Amino acid sequence: xxxxxxxxxxxxxxxxxxxxxxxxxxxxxxxxxxxxxxxxxxxxxxxxxxxxxxxxxxxxxxxxxxxxxxxxxxxxxxxxxxxxxxxxxxxxxxxxxxxxxxxxxxxxxxxxxxxxxxxxxxxxxxxxxxxxxxxxxxxxx
Numbered sequence: 001x002x003x004x005x006x007x008x009x010x011x012x013x014x015x016x017x018x019x020x021x022x023x024x025x026x027x028x029x030x031x032x033x034x035x036x037x038x039x040x041x042x043x044x045x046x047x048x049x050x051x052x053x054x055x056x057x058x059x060x061x062x063x064x065x066x067x068x069x070x071x072x073x074x075x076x077x078x079x080x081x082x083x084x085x086x087x088x089x090x091x092x093x094x095x096x097x098x099x100x101x102x103x104x105x106x107x108x109x110x111x112x113x114x115x116x117x118x119x120x121x122x123x124x125x126x127x128x129x130x131x132x133x134x135x136x137x138x139x140x141x
Contacts, residue, residue, distance in 0.1 A: 039064065041092035059086040064093045 025033045049057035063086035069078040
């Protein structure tokens, strides 16, 4: 079954509001995810690409338009089964999904490190490279 604007993250559920019959995406903690706002931003991004006549404009327009859900027969709960994204680096919808994916991956890595080495000490490190002239930059790339 296809539904617009209602996308779920991993381990979250979609519930139907009895009054409006609109599917609402909620996390396990009950927080509603702002998919509608992301789709509106996606449409704005499409309009800019369309004006500039970029080839990927149509792909961006169709980003997360078709969603397929599987429903648990026992609980009636629906989970996202399949969705098509444009995979554009600047697409708000794809960026948000990518950020959620990276967050979950980071949580798994941290949990595994803590499990294997419970006394580990954490260090946040930022490395930078001094800016150079254009001819010097070419050497690094």
